[in-house]
Amino acid sequence: MASSREDMDSEERQNCSICLCEFEIPRQLPCMHSFCEKCLQDYISSREETVKKLNKIECPICRLVVIPEGKTKSSTILASMFPINVIFQSILNDDSKVKVDRSCDSCHSAGRLRSAQDFCVECEEGMCETCSEVHRNLKMTRNHVIFSMEEVASNPHNVMKIAKGFSCPEHDGEDIDFYCKDHKMACCSKCCIVSHRNCACVSDLSKELPDLLQEMNPDSIIEQMKKLESHLKSFTEVNESSVSRLESQVNNLTNQIRDVRKKINDVLDEIERKVKMDGHIIYKEDTIRKQEEKQHCQSLINSIRNSHSLLETVRKYGTVTQVFLMTEKMKSQLVSYLDQIQERYTKTETTTILLEMNPKVQVLLSTCPDSLAKIISKRELQRLDYTVIKKPFRKSLIQTDRTIDIKVDDFLQPHYYGITYCFSGHLMLADSWNHAIHLLDSSYNSITSYKLNNSIFDVCVLDQTNEVAVTIPGLKLIQFLSVTNGKITPTRTITTRYKCFGIAAAENGNIVISGDCDGESKPYWSLVNREGKETSHQIECHCKGSWTYVAVDSSFTHVYVTVSMAHSLFCFDMSGKQEFVYQHDSLKNPRGVATDKHDNVYVVGHASNNIHQLTPDGVVLQIISNGVPSAPLAICFNNDGDVFLVTNDSDTRKIYQYELK
Template sequence: MATPKKDMDCFDDLLTCTICLETFKVPKYLPCLHTFCESCIKTYIVSSTKKENEAEGFNCPVCRTFVSYDKRPDKPEAWASSLPMNHFVMSMLDKRAIQRSEKVCNSCQINNDMKMAISWCTICEDAFCEQCAKCHKSFKVSAKHKLISINEIQSGNSNLKISEVLSCEEHPEKIVEVYCEDHSRPCCTLCATLSHRKCEHVISIVKAATGIKQSELTTSLIKTLDERNTEISELVENQKENLAKVETTTEKLIKEVSTLKIAVIDHLDVLEEKIKTEMVSSKKHVVMNLTDVVNTFSSYKSTLNNWKSVLAGSIEHGSDQQCLMEVNKIGPKMTILENELKADMDKIKNSTINFVPSEHIAKFKTSVDSFGCVNIVEDKIHGTLFVGGLRKKVNFHNGEINILHKINAADSGQMSAIFIADCLFITSYSKSNVSKYSLDGKFLQALAVEMYPQDITQVDGTQVAISISGRNKILFVDTVEMKLLRTLDLSGISVYGLCCVEGSTFVVTCGSTMTWVNSSVKKLKQNTTAGSSFYVSTSDMKDFIYGDGDNSVSRVVGDTTKFTYTNEQLSSPRGIGIDFDGNIYIAGYSSQNIHQITNDGKLIRIIPVATFELNSAWTIRFAPNSNKFVVTCGFSGKVVLCEID
């Protein structure tokens, strides 16, 4: 039965361009499956690529997924026309127009004649007026095409199929006729001949599509979409509640800070009055003591002056006998006075009033009023490397970064990489394999592994371990013979990032957990992090560095956090690399940069990811005792081999 008009109206959002907010005109879709009008996406592409002289692509306006055009010689103005047509949306638009009695004859429309259509060709997917329908039936090539009355479709008496005939994405002028089961890809005959001639399971598209709507694959996918949609809805609501809570909490904290400030000021006022009272009391005590000393010695001075006057008068006006009498009187008294004077002078102390601020007040004043502190900065000597028997100095802090080789390890998806024995091993999320390359970028060998490998770490000289996210497994691979050795099932332990400790213990990270587990799958320890703990790295098998929040990375030794590096220019930390000089490199996936910090968490420099000719850095690893390192992209499948001078 045809879809009723009221049901078709439910698809209005699906048929509306998110840029112009109008019904699609020439709908074109991106690899992320978001659809836009061709004119709208063209305008967007041109405006977004003007900022870069040599643009390699653009980001989807909705989900920001990068669409690469680096291998296309066309100018950005031509990119929109090369995007595939969304035939499903086109068919939905046709069907809605039919249901609303708005469908015009496609043949007449070409000649700017807007005649209403009366029939629909299920093969050509075109509507015709009465005259064009007769012409369509009169041609040999289309004489046997099935025409359905539009009235029948509108009444619901015809089972009109949408997109019954599909155009090939690779060759739009060709019709999809076969389906390659080996690659899960619909193809035209040209695709089948050129790209799938060696495939063993190529069947007709009709056979491949039979029962697909009721298949377990479709129902399971719908169920998964519903579940994820529900989870995301709950998450969004949770974050909205969290946002509201943050707003409320912030206002409350601001009030608390103001209250605390007033309390501190009031307390300081009390302390000020107390110290003033103590100063007044101390001053009174000191003044009394000093006054007593002044009075005592003033009395001594008066006595001496009197004796001096009496003796001088007897000498000048008295007789010799009178003078003798005064000398005999004053002499003994003078001896007594000198003893008293000496005793009182020994008691004299210079008194003053001093103020010593308390330890807390002194620190508070320094922390608030200080210009800063003077430190002696001692830069570590740059690392050195033996090259050809010569000692080469490597300036990791300021050295130039040179791209040695570019490797297209996959068409898309996340990659992780590691250096082992003069070779580079790369895991591909999209290809579900681990590949082996020489250090000059040449492909050597590949091994298929379970779906979706995320990280790779060295176990010993010839063995690596690979984490399989979603299935919570660790695979062990021989790097010489490139064969699978064994599988470790981490039941109940989520795994994403992987780090091997002394060959028998592994540290696995995922989301907001970091777990230590041994080769017997015994959980040794588990720590909770602030999130974004996708990868973990170690420098000496004792301390661990991992993402600890959306813009932070922490270094932990045992159970002690040595530092947490936070930077507003770091967003979505992923892979973490360490050079032989101990410097740490953090791949900022969303911030599109790499943060280079010292081993104690001090920023050295922020390196734009454009330096590596990538768009989003995913992992970064250094070769042992080398200035060579590798950076992988988060979605393009590109790997770049570099070195620092």
């Protein structure tokens, strides 16, 4: 079985790996693989684009990269540049030189007929036992390579490969008989004449062989070759093991994904169950509430019908006095009906059910369903057409209630740039020119004052605390003050990134400030937490040096910023997304901004001497000019959201109070 395999290998070695036929002009690549010259030409032509672009050729078998010398040539020239495999060529030319059943060539020349026992690959002659012994002992032939005829029979082509391997690679057919010590290389006689004629030490190779062989140590090289082969086998085994390991990992990944999917499905099933349950609860509650409202409305309708019917009856059958008295009574009853209807309109809510999913999917498996997804019941005031409810009820009318004379100890004429209601109906004023904070009682009488070292601008009361915050633009500073038992005490400060003017309270003790970016033309607003971490948002308008005020709605979801030089009011959500910009021909140099109990927005026009009342989404309701002081400045609402105060830059010691009617 082994010999048949060797015969097949020997036959394959004589065949081209491309055409699978016997070689025709075998050309050898540097990797020692050989191909027919014509097959090599066709192979190069099929990859002509790669050869020209990258100037390289890959061996069709082992993919070793060969880089041709010089400029890229045609496939014919490239194929012919590779050397002819002289071993295969000699086998093809004279396959009969190595015959297993040949006779001794030396005896045959002497007229004797003896069968050959050995074969000298250098002399290419068969030898009988006697001639072989003489051949090994002669000085000229003792170093020749000799094979037994049994070895020749087992692998004749390997014998010829060894034989032809000693011929000169530069001069075909020339034996290598010399050694150049200068270049440390063996060469033929032609090489000595052409390439080594100027070398000082060129000698007979046979004389140098003992020392060269001892120096080269073939046994050591063979041992290294074996080790290299062993390492390569180990490397192959490692690669195979790596492939198996990767396959196992892929299978494990698949199993893990299945497990993850199952867990996710379990979580989603739980979420679905809870969503359905919570949604049904909200639906049921809202349905009951709407049914109650419907019943109330129906009851009111019945009452109105009864009143109407009663008045009609009195008119038809009663005296004039009875008609008058009943009409007077029904007029009062009508006002009662209108008040009830208005209350229903302002309190009418719509319920929106949303599914809020947690964006952090990576923590899906380590968190409970409630933190991944939950039902959010979002109730909003229903936005009705204001033309429907505004005229009959006229509750949005604003009337000047009183003018307040502020009496505090001050050195300069006061300028109240900031104003806010605080605890127990008390009032806080920020006097910019006198660098002072004034605390007034609910009757607007002075309780105490606190003087700072620099000019201040605006003031606000922190949510659910007894602490107030004051902006100091020149120092880029926020000063916090504690107000306890009628005393004002400084507590802490926060440094801001830019100049801060306006200030308003946000949720959980946070604050919102507005100001002007130093060296830039854009104003800004920032959300600042208790630790002083500031999240800034630039406002897209080019108005360097603008005064800015800021307000936050009651739900702490929207921020309103006035920019004086832009004559505009900007509205943002808490993430910094701009909701709308309000501009009006009669709004000039806007300053203070505030919101009432319905989150309607009030903007003070400093240069236009008016106050603009807007809906929360920026629709103008009315523009108030009667009773508004010249150069109005800051504005604030009381805790009930139905009374507001306005300061001014003309008669600065006076504050104007307004009430919603």
